[in-house]
Amino acid sequence: MSSNRQESDSAIHEDDAGTVTRSLEERLVDSVKNHDGVSRRAVLGGLAIAGGSAIVGTGATRSDDDTNDSNDETMGFGAPGTYTEEQFDPHGFLREFNTGDSTNERPSRFGENDFGLNAGIYEENGQTVREFNFVAIPIEQEILPGISFPMWTFNGQVPGPTIRVEEGDLVRVNFTNAFPDMGHTIHPHLRNLNPRMDGTPQNGPGLIDSSESFTYEWQAQPVGTHLYHCHMLPLKAHVHRGMYGSMIVDPKPENVRENPRKYIDYHGPITDEVREMAAERARSRNMISHADYSPEGFDGIDEMVMIMNGFDTNFDGDNEVYAVNTRGFCYAPAQTDAFNGEWEAGETKHPIEIDRNELQRVHLLNMIEFDFVNSFHCHSQFFDYYDAGTTLFPNRKTIDTVLMCQAQRGILEFDYSNHEPGLYMFHAHQSEFAELGWMSFFEVN
Numbered sequence: 462m463s464s465n466r467q468e469s470d471s472a473i474h475e476d477d478a479g480t481v482t483r484s485l486e487e488r489l490v491d492s493v494k495n496h497d498g499v500s501r502r503a504v505l506g507g508l509a510i511a512g513g514s515a516i517v518g519t520g521a522t523r524s525d526d527d528t529n530d531s532n533d534e535t536m537g538f539g540a541p542g543t544y545t546e547e548q549f550d551p552h553g554f555l556r557e558f559n560t561g562d563s564t565n566e567r568p569s570r571f572g573e574n575d576f577g578l579n580a581g582i583y584e585e586n587g588q589t590v591r592e593f594n595f596v597a598i599p600i601e602q603e604i605l606p607g608i609s610f611p612m613w614t615f616n617g618q619v620p621g622p623t624i625r626v627e628e629g630d631l632v633r634v635n636f637t638n639a640f641p642d643m644g645h646t647i648h649p650h651l652r653n654l655n656p657r658m659d660g661t662p663q664n665g666p667g668l669i670d671s672s673e674s675f676t677y678e679w680q681a682q683p684v685g686t687h688l689y690h691c692h693m694l695p696l697k698a699h700v701h702r703g704m705y706g707s708m709i710v711d712p713k714p715e716n717v718r719e720n721p722r723k724y725i726d727y728h729g730p731i732t733d734e735v736r737e738m739a740a741e742r743a744r745s746r747n748m749i750s751h752a753d754y755s756p757e758g759f760d761g762i763d764e765m766v767m768i769m770n771g772f773d774t775n776f777d778g779d780n781e782v783y784a785v786n787t788r789g790f791c792y793a794p795a796q797t798d799a800f801n802g803e804w805e806a807g808e809t810k811h812p813i814e815i816d817r818n819e820l821q822r823v824h825l826l827n828m829i830e831f832d833f834v835n836s837f838h839c840h841s842q843f844f845d846y847y848d849a850g851t852t853l854f855p856n857r858k859t860i861d862t863v864l865m866c867q868a869q870r871g872i873l874e875f876d877y878s879n880h881e882p883g884l885y886m887f888h889a890h891q892s893e894f895a896e897l898g899w900m901s902f903f904e905v906n
């Protein structure tokens with residue numbers, strides 16, 4: 462319908478991004494041009510693209526105009542320089558769970574296109590309704606210091622906002638497309654009973670064109686860590702450009718007590734003890750009903766969302782930058798941190814601070830495009846893994862690496878209670894992804 466306009470819009474964005482990337486590539490390639498047999502791809506892969514003049518990752522080289530000795534021979538991973546764009550806060554995003562509660566709505570950022578994400582929680586026909594406002598809007602967002610990427614977004618951020626609801630709720634999403642000339646949809650990875658609400662071009666309202674609106678309604682089931690994404694064609698473009706986010710469905714302890722087999726992989730007799738044990742697991746997973754919930758967590762549990770993504774900055778069908786939550790080396794010590802290889806409490810600012818006495822629960826999703834798989838590996842500790850978060854006891858115990866294709870997701874649980882305070886790395890165990898940005902640290906205090 463609007464494919465011609467769509468293509469021309471894409472071409473403009475791609476041309477801008479391509480120009481940035483080509484000049485960046487030229488600088489990188491020039492800096493190692495005397496090395497025989499070095500390809501463009503090898504340069505990008507080996508040097509961990511740097512937005513500034515410094516290059517880190519191999520510690521092998523630096524560009525001619527780099528006069529800061531502290532950048533030389535770092536032998537470490539990381540993005541030199543400092544992120545400048547303040548609109549998206551990856552630390553805030555990490556622990557921002559939106560339940561529909563409009564009393565905590567953040568200020569508007571998009572004028573008439575922004576009606577506030579959280580639109581309210583209310584009862585309707587005996588069911589709890591959690592209502593949200595979603596706006597499709599194009600923006601630029603930084604993926605490395607000084608390097609912005611033309612994103613297609615839900616609510617002006619990549620990843621899109623994290624939605625958190627309770628099993629059995631009705632999720633009502635008022636979707637407005639604020640793009641000037643491109644259609645989008647929202648497709649939920651839920652057990653969705655109404656094909657009109659599936660968010661694909663062939664069903665129900667189909668694509669929601671420019672300036673159009675549609676209200677999606679989804680049943681919150683099953684329990685787990687799920688996702689939503691745009692399902693418009695070309696699908697790989699709409700996913701790669703950033704139109705995705707997570708949707709967490711918390712279990713209701715009373716439902717679990719009633720029918721524990723639905724939530725646990727257990728074939729023995731259902732006793733009262735089994736019911737209580739399962740219900741207790743449900744209680745510890747249910748953030749929504751915890752009155753003492755705060756962004757720092759609840760009940761001794763610190764929860765966070767990590768979405769693995771990547772960016773093809775020259776649009777050749779191959780990613781140049783990899784990340785968790787969009788920014789390369791997002792939660793790694795930066796050169797602007799008071800960090801020189803020796804960790805000192807309180808002197809680093811970018812790693813994710815965690816309390817060694819708390820359980821860490823990571824909702825991990827893979828939304829990488831172009832690469833077949835992605836992975837998460839944490840150093841010095843092993844985790845329990847719940848595939849898609851749909852069971853209340855782990856499917857895999859005591860692993861330190863998990864592999865995912867696109868849209869796979871799960872819950873990781875671990876703690877650092879026996880560990881010395883300090884920095885603990887986590888990263889993709891595709892080494893190239895790690896060197897190109899998908900690497901970060903926990904700061905255990």
Ligand SMILES: [Cu+2]
Binds near residue numbers: 693
């Ligand atoms: Cu789209």
